[in-house]
Amino acid sequence: MGSQTAIFTRTYDETLDMIVEARNYMTHVEPRIFPKRRSNPDLRFSCEALRVTSRLTQVMAWLMLQRAVVYGEISPEEACRECNRLSGREVCLDTDSMTDDSLPAGLRSLLDRSYHLYQRVSRLEEMVLGRVGLARAVN
Known part of the structure; x- marks a missing residue:
């Protein structure tokens, strides 16, 4: 269990760092590089920025649940x-x-x-589901 916990901890830290990086980029770097976007946002840019946010929030939410399992707050x-x-x-x-x-x-x-990162966490999720004896429902 120790090595699995280390994997989740490193992935959690990586995700948190990337969330902070994305926030800083969208807030501070991008407006300086492309000041006209500030008043007239590019739809493509906005959609892709939201895609980054979606990936990172999905990953972080899942990792926080796994942390709750490790601490015995919820069952696997x-x-x-x-x-x-x-x-x-x-x-x-x-x-x-x-x-x-x-x-x-x-x-x-x-x-x-x-x-x-999302792909890697998706594979981790499959491993966890396999360990718990569940299979991902095919959509």
């Missing part, structure tokens, strides 16, 4: 209920924009790294 079965699983797969696993050169490099970097 409760954490694996359908309503507590990663969601938003259609939005979070869409990669169409990751190579869009019209988007700023900083946003593309956040898109790429948040996508790979």
Whole structure:
């Protein structure tokens, strides 16, 4: 259990760092690089910024549930209920924009790294579901 806890802790820390980085980028860096977007936001930029946010919030919520399991606050079965699983797969696993050169490099970097983080946590979730004896329902 110790190595699994370490994996979750490192992933939690990575996610939190990326959330802070995304917030700082959207708040401080992007407006300086593209000041005209401040008054007239680019729809594509806004949608992709929300995609990053969706990935990171889904991952963080799932990791917090796993932390609650480790601390005995909820059971593994409760954490694996359908309503507590990663969601938003259609939005979070869409990669169409990751190579869009019209988007700023900083946003593309956040898109790429948040996508790979979401994928990795999705695989962790599958491992947890397997350990609890549940299978992901095919949509």
